[in-house]
Amino acid sequence: MEEDETWNNVQTCRKNLIKLDLSHNGLSSTKLGTQLQLENLQELLLSNNKISSLTPEEFDFLGNSSLKRLELSSNQIKEFSPGCFHAIGKLSGLSLNNAKLSPSLTEKLCLELSNTSIENLSLSSNQLDTISHTTFDGLKQTNLTTLDLSRNSLRVMGNDSFAWLPHLEYLSLEYNNIEHLSSHSFYGLSNLRRLDLRRSFTRQSISLTSLPKIDDFSFQWLKCLEYLNMDDNNFPGIKRNTFTGLVRLKFLSLSNSFSSLRTLTNETFLSLAGCPLLLLNLTKNKISKIQSGAFSWLGHLEVLDLGLNEIGQELTGQEWRGLDNIVEIYLSYNKYLELTTNSFTSVPSLQRLMLRRVALKNVDCSPSPFRPLPNLVILDLSNNNIANINDELLKGLEKLEILDLQHNNLARLWKHANPGGPVQFLKGLFHLHILNLGSNGFDEIPVEAFKDLRELKSIDLGMNNLNILPQSVFDNQVSLKSLSLQKNLITSVQKTVFGPAFRNLSYLDMRFNPFDCTCESIAWFVNWINSTHTNISELSNHYLCNTPPQYHGYPVMLFDVSPCKDSAPFELLFMININILLIFIFIVLLIHFEGWRISFYWNVSVHRVLGFKEIDRAEQFEYAAYIIHAYKDRDWVWKHFSPMEEEDHTLRFCLEERDFEAGVLELEAIVNSIRRSRKIIFVVTQNLLKDPLCKRFKVHHAVQQAIEQNLDSIILIFLEEIPDYKLNHALCLRRGMFKSHCILNWPVQKERVNAFHHKLKVALGSRNSAH
Numbered sequence: 001m002e003e004d005e006t007w008n009n010v011q012t013c014r015k016n017l018i019k020l021d022l023s024h025n026g027l028s029s030t031k032l033g034t035q036l037q038l039e040n041l042q043e044l045l046l047s048n049n050k051i052s053s054l055t056p057e058e059f060d061f062l063g064n065s066s067l068k069r070l071e072l073s074s075n076q077i078k079e080f081s082p083g084c085f086h087a088i089g090k091l092s093g094l095s096l097n098n099a100k101l102s103p104s105l106t107e108k109l110c111l112e113l114s115n116t117s118i119e120n121l122s123l124s125s126n127q128l129d130t131i132s133h134t135t136f137d138g139l140k141q142t143n144l145t146t147l148d149l150s151r152n153s154l155r156v157m158g159n160d161s162f163a164w165l166p167h168l169e170y171l172s173l174e175y176n177n178i179e180h181l182s183s184h185s186f187y188g189l190s191n192l193r194r195l196d197l198r199r200s201f202t203r204q205s206i207s208l209t210s211l212p213k214i215d216d217f218s219f220q221w222l223k224c225l226e227y228l229n230m231d232d233n234n235f236p237g238i239k240r241n242t243f244t245g246l247v248r249l250k251f252l253s254l255s256n257s258f259s260s261l262r263t264l265t266n267e268t269f270l271s272l273a274g275c276p277l278l279l280l281n282l283t284k285n286k287i288s289k290i291q292s293g294a295f296s297w298l299g300h301l302e303v304l305d306l307g308l309n310e311i312g313q314e315l316t317g318q319e320w321r322g323l324d325n326i327v328e329i330y331l332s333y334n335k336y337l338e339l340t341t342n343s344f345t346s347v348p349s350l351q352r353l354m355l356r357r358v359a360l361k362n363v364d365c366s367p368s369p370f371r372p373l374p375n376l377v378i379l380d381l382s383n384n385n386i387a388n389i390n391d392e393l394l395k396g397l398e399k400l401e402i403l404d405l406q407h408n409n410l411a412r413l414w415k416h417a418n419p420g421g422p423v424q425f426l427k428g429l430f431h432l433h434i435l436n437l438g439s440n441g442f443d444e445i446p447v448e449a450f451k452d453l454r455e456l457k458s459i460d461l462g463m464n465n466l467n468i469l470p471q472s473v474f475d476n477q478v479s480l481k482s483l484s485l486q487k488n489l490i491t492s493v494q495k496t497v498f499g500p501a502f503r504n505l506s507y508l509d510m511r512f513n514p515f516d517c518t519c520e521s522i523a524w525f526v527n528w529i530n531s532t533h534t535n536i537s538e539l540s541n542h543y544l545c546n547t548p549p550q551y552h553g554y555p556v557m558l559f560d561v562s563p564c565k566d567s568a569p570f571e572l573l574f575m576i577n578i579n580i581l582l583i584f585i586f587i588v589l590l591i592h593f594e595g596w597r598i599s600f601y602w603n604v605s606v607h608r609v610l611g612f613k614e615i616d617r618a619e620q621f622e623y624a625a626y627i628i629h630a631y632k633d634r635d636w637v638w639k640h641f642s643p644m645e646e647e648d649h650t651l652r653f654c655l656e657e658r659d660f661e662a663g664v665l666e667l668e669a670i671v672n673s674i675r676r677s678r679k680i681i682f683v684v685t686q687n688l689l690k691d692p693l694c695k696r697f698k699v700h701h702a703v704q705q706a707i708e709q710n711l712d713s714i715i716l717i718f719l720e721e722i723p724d725y726k727l728n729h730a731l732c733l734r735r736g737m738f739k740s741h742c743i744l745n746w747p748v749q750k751e752r753v754n755a756f757h758h759k760l761k762v763a764l765g766s767r768n769s770a771h
Contacts, residue, residue, distance in 0.1 A: 020044050030058040043067075067088050068091065085118075102128070108138075121144060142167075146168070149173055160187045180212065186218065191224050218242070223247055225246055231257060233257045233258075266293040266294055290319045308334075310334065312337075317343050323347050327351045327352065339360065340362065355381055368393050370394065430452055434458045435456060438460045445466065445473055459482070459484065461483075486510060492515075493515070526561050529543075624679060680702045680705075702714065
């Protein structure tokens with residue numbers, strides 16, 4: 001029974017198999033059985049085996065399968081028998097990469113694929129050095145859409161080689177040695193949408209005659225082509241009709257493609273006139289000059305990449321004439337660029353402008369060269385050694401979100417000693433999100449440097465010489481998420497400076513700063529580090545103390561801040577005495593000069609505002625007292641107040657866990673319960689002083705009600721010895737504010753508990769007298 005069950009399981013698994021990988025098994029045949037099987041199989045991988053021939057009999061077992069992809073790469077196949085693929089009725093993908101197929105064997109393969117469902121054929125890394133009119137003749141009765149002929153050392157492409165592939169949409173010819181493209185090389189590819197010619201042509205530079213040749217109208221048949229990649233080739237240049245006929249081309253990449261394309265003229269891209277080109281990549285072509293109207297034929301162009309060339313010229317603005325829809329111009333890493341007021345007047349639609357490392361000149365011209373770009377979102381001026389700019393450089397760029405100014409020399413502009421004061425070149429950038437000012441030599445930052453940057457999310461001020469920052473410099477950065485200040489001279493990190501910036505921070509980098517590990521300098525910073533969830537880069541290794549000497553090299557995060565809390569009791573006492581003395585002098589002078597006025601207003605306040613009222617009618621109160629206590633003291637409260645209610649039914653305390661109304665918000669329930677209580681009892685412990693809800697809400701509302709009604713309605717019960725100054729610091733209360741019978745201490749001895757209960761009842765029974 002067990003054997004039968006195991007066999008049934010095996011049969012079920014084989015029946016439901018979708019993908020089978022038998023590569024690297026040394027198989028000499030594709031035959032895996034004599035009976036029909038694997039009816040749900042969709043992928044069969046047989047690469048890297050020893051299969052040398054394909055016959056119909058070997059695929060008979062797949063006659064009833066759903067196989068769509070067959071992988072036979074890295075097999076030295078020497079024979080394709082007639083009808084070998086017809087047993088696989090639904091085969092749409094075949095890979096024969098690195099199978100050492102010769103041109104004649106490839107032609108025979110295509111004949112065997114005739115009248116099949118093949119759509120994707122990969123023949124990469126074979127020995128197909130020549131293709132002709134007959135090579136793909138056998139595929140004319142197929143719907144082939146993808147053909148990969150890359151890495152074949154292909155040299156010769158005969159005319160009409162692809163005439164039999166009218167349905168082809170993607171053709172890869174990269175990494176070959178094509179010598180010549182004629183006007184009929186791509187004849188018949190009327191539906192081709194993507195053509196990859198990267199490193200497809202012979203790369204020789206001995207003489208111009210040995211360079212690959214592309215005839216005019218070579219691409220004229222590719223009416224549906226949208227993507228053309230010709231990177232890393234060695235063409236002599238672009239002819240008048242090189243790209244004629246590409247009426248749907250959208251993406252053209254020509255990076256490192258030309259040997260002598262030094263100047264772009266108004267005829268260079270004439271053959272692209274009328275095509276809807278969106279992206280043009282011209283990087284790494286040693287271009288040195290752009291003439292007026294060079295891109296005037298490309299009215300639909302959105303992205304122009306001219307980076308990593310040798311352009312050295314003054315930009316008059318005529319270079320971009322005709323680029324009515326341009327969104328991005330990449331000019332980074334060129335020889336030098338000199339700006340003028342009109343450098344970008346022709347491209348008001350520009351959103352991204354990259355000018356990194358171009359030895360930028362005349363940046364401080366007026367009006368600003370960037371003023372005609374109201375839609376600019378990204379501006380990169382980094383690595384240009386810029387030293388002089390004016391406060392109108394970025395005027396009008398209200399949509400700017402990313403500004404890169406790192407690796408320049410802007411330190412003088414923010415010095416207070418600068419003639420005319422600091423240059424506020426960041427003003428008006430209300431929507432700026434990312435600001436990079438690293439490596440500029442800054443040793444000062446003006447107080448209002450970031451005043452307008454309320455939406456700023458990231459600031460990089462790393463690798464400068466900053467030491468002391470103004471206290472309110474980050475006050476407006478309420479949205480800041482990332483702050484980089486690594487490799488500066490910062491010794492002190494105080495709350496008055498960094499508190500606003502650290503409030504919503506997600507990432508902080510302050511590595512390699514010479515921190516002064518004293519209470520005054522970093523106590524707040526250490527406490528923040530040890531309590532925050534902010535990602536702090538390399539905190540344990542690169543945040544080290546520099547001074548004082550005994551802490552040199554000590555990790556900042558391990559600095560002991562406990563002595564800092566009580567480090568200045570005499571200073572506190574001195575400040576209290578000084579304040580008392582000043583207040584006393586003020587009161588004496590006030591009474592001396594304004595005593596009659598004070599006396600007058602006091603009487604008016606007592607009689608008209610405070611009045612004499614009696615608020616003690618029992619029907620006004622539902623509870624004898626509302627008990628304010630820390631959450632951790634709830635067990636003590638329940639244990640001692642509940643029995644008192646049971647002993648005296650006239651007493652009813654408001655206990656949060658029992659008496660709050662269901663469905664009412666907690667804060668609203670607290671306020672309502674306090675108002676319905678005759679007295680308010682504070683159970684004072686260390687826990688109460690630390691409880692945030694009690695400190696910020698309950699105590700505030702209880703005291704506020706007592707003040708508004710002018711009542712002696714608060715009773716303090718001390719379970720622990722709490723100094724008066726701590727009580728005042730945490731709750732803004734002092735013992736002197738209350739009558740003696742309203743201040744009770746929980747007795748240590750059990751025999752005195754009854755006396756305590758008596759005192760509490762006396763306090764609860766006293767009238768709420770108005771003052």
